[in-house]
Amino acid sequence: MRIAWGITGCGDRLIEVVDIMIELKNKYNLDIDVYISKNGEFVLRWYKLFDKIKENFENVKVEKGSNSPFLPGKLQTGKYDLFIVAPATANTTAKIAHGIADTLITNSVAQGMKARVPTYIYPPDNKEGTVETLLPNGKTLKLYIRKLDVENVKKLEEMEGIEVIYSPEEIRDVIEEYVNKKD
Template sequence: MFEMEEKKKKRVAWGITGSGDRLPETVDVMLEVKKEFPDVEIAVYLSKAGAQVVKYYKLMDTLKENFGAVRVEIDANTPFLAGQIQVGRYEFLLIAPATSNTVAKIAMGIADSLLANAAIMGLKAYVPLYIMPSDYKEGEVITKLPDGRDLRLRVRKEDVEHVRKLAQMDGVTILEKPEDIPKVFRKHFGKS
């Protein structure tokens, strides 16, 4: 008698960089996504700066309680996210929010950080990359500081040019806002 082949577990890698812009909103959306897709394992990976910002916003416990282990960058290959993405462990890589630094690195092919390396290596292996840049459109944005105060920031044309370059890359989808994230999960996993 043949045993039924075990269904491949559905997994997604979620990377968080050092941007506080829309970070709490992104975490809220991901909590809703987790409820909508309970069979999808969402593994959280933080850049070094991402770990600092998550702590400033007091979101580390929320991430650990809801997504299990939260892995923090030691170097570009530790934890070994790039290799796991290349061998198909994850359906796709989501980086949200993504700093202008991470966006520029990926756009320029610089793989010297955990999330930039994972994105570039994943794209080489045809693994989709979804990225929500903090600097999406040139102009001014108002973001919230951890204490609730508003912070006015200028989004430079140079940063937006990297976003445009990324948008033209095969396998990359740019997300404008946290509310765009559930559509990605619905596309890959259908309605739960």
């Protein structure tokens, strides 16, 4: 199974997502290509996870533009069985929900949907209220999730070809479902 995995500049639950990526890759011997937004690279480095990604995945690409590296074309031509965007910032979520495709990840989602590539998006800002997340230094940060961000997640839910994931743990279920289909 070939998976394209997009990482945006969201730090919330990033540590868990990276650990799950590595765990699933090793458990199922998955072929995962990692595509990182410009801000995703910044946040991965801030969390000291960029090198961990590079060490655990053979094909790691950082955004140069909305079509570079050429992930949208690879999605359209069937190179990948699945596209996962985790974690997705509130900004990325809003852009996708409103049809804006001006970054590597948002353009890739739009083009992948046109080719009917199953797309799963994990936006941590998916429930109104207060959440706690870990900072790179191990301290806890309280975040207040806005109603607007939750409304954008609801718009994603209504889009054909996109499935919303509500926790990093749900990523395991998605992958296991696809692995079992292939067997």
